Amino acid sequence: MEISRYTRFDLDRGILEFDKALRTLAGEPVARRPSPAEAVPEDNLREEVRRHAAALMRVNHCGEVCAQALYQGQALASSSEDIKDALARAASEEADHLAWSAQRVRELGGRLSLLNPLWYAGSLALGYAAGRLGKRWNLGFLAETERQVEQHLQGHIDRLGGRDAKTRALIEGMQREEAGHRRTAEALGARNLPEPARRGMRLAARLMTTLSYWI
Ligand SMILES: [Fe+2]
Ligand SMILES: [Fe+2]
Numbered sequence: 001m002e003i004s005r006y007t008r009f010d011l012d013r014g015i016l017e018f019d020k021a022l023r024t025l026a027g028e029p030v031a032r033r034p035s036p037a038e039a040v041p042e043d044n045l046r047e048e049v050r051r052h053a054a055a056l057m058r059v060n061h062c063g064e065v066c067a068q069a070l071y072q073g074q075a076l077a078s079s080s081e082d083i084k085d086a087l088a089r090a091a092s093e094e095a096d097h098l099a100w101s102a103q104r105v106r107e108l109g110g111r112l113s114l115l116n117p118l119w120y121a122g123s124l125a126l127g128y129a130a131g132r133l134g135k136r137w138n139l140g141f142l143a144e145t146e147r148q149v150e151q152h153l154q155g156h157i158d159r160l161g162g163r164d165a166k167t168r169a170l171i172e173g174m175q176r177e178e179a180g181h182r183r184t185a186e187a188l189g190a191r192n193l194p195e196p197a198r199r200g201m202r203l204a205a206r207l208m209t210t211l212s213y214w215i
Contacts, residue, residue, distance in 0.1 A: 020072055021072070021120060024065055024068045024120065025065065028102075029099035029102060030099055031095075031096040032092070035100040035104075035170055035173070036100075036173025036174075037167065037173070040165050040169045041166070043163065043166065045163065049164060051108075051110070053167045054105055055213045055214070056160070056213070057101055057104045057167060057170075058111070059209045060097075060101045061098065061101040061102050062113045062209075062212040063149060063152070063208070064097045064101055066122075067091075067097070067098075067145075068091065068094060069122075069124040070124075070126065070130075070142075071087050071091040071127065072091075073124040073126065073127025073130070073131060074128070074130055074142065076127075077130070077131025077132045077138075086184050086188060090184065093180075100173075100174070104166075107166075113215060115215055130142075136190065137193075139188050140185075140191035141193065142182075142185040143182050143185035143190040144193045144197075144201060145201065146178045147182050148198075148202060148205060149175075149178045150175055153171050153172075157171055
């Protein structure tokens with residue numbers, strides 16, 4: 001009797017988590033809040049600028065797919081309630097980022113990355129592993145991820161070079177919220193990750209961003 005109750009619980013949870021993955025990868029995400037780009041008029045973009053902006057936004061969308069998986073993995077592995085709360089709050093903002101960036105890719109006439117399921121699986125495993133290391137390392141991993149995302153988004157703002165104000169407004173809006181996630185993790189007691197770990201994360205991110213720009 002006891003065993004079947006636990007099995008049932010695990011099955012329910014498994015289905016719920018699998019559903020989350022499917023919705024991230026295959027669903028049409030719907031944002032809860034309006035996009036920061038909504039009120040910004042569309043520039044008259046040259047074809048190559050439009051294609052470049054679409055590719056940058058495909059990379060950002062891919063990053064948001066990873067964020068969903070990282071948060072999911074970390075929450076699954078964590079037993080601390082305040083971490084779970086912080087993760088759930090940030091994940092709901094990230095869900096809007098996912099929807100906004102998918103929408104912007106489409107507006108620019110681009111398509112989403114074909115490699116998203118691969119990055120999702122890798123990020124889920126990475127998030128779970130970080131979650132198993134305990135509260136302060138888990139938060140440290142989160143803070144470092146958000147810090148690197150902030151820098152990466154700044155790189156995209158620079159690469160747009162003043163063209164495409166609508167995409168820029170969106171990236172700046174997301175960047176502000178990533179900084180908020182980082183500050184939350186720091187306030188909850190994030191540890192500073194050792195430099196080799198930070199370097200490894202930068203390398204993995206570079207691989208992901210380079211491939212998803214094209215594929
Ligand atoms: Fe995000
Ligand atoms: Fe974030």
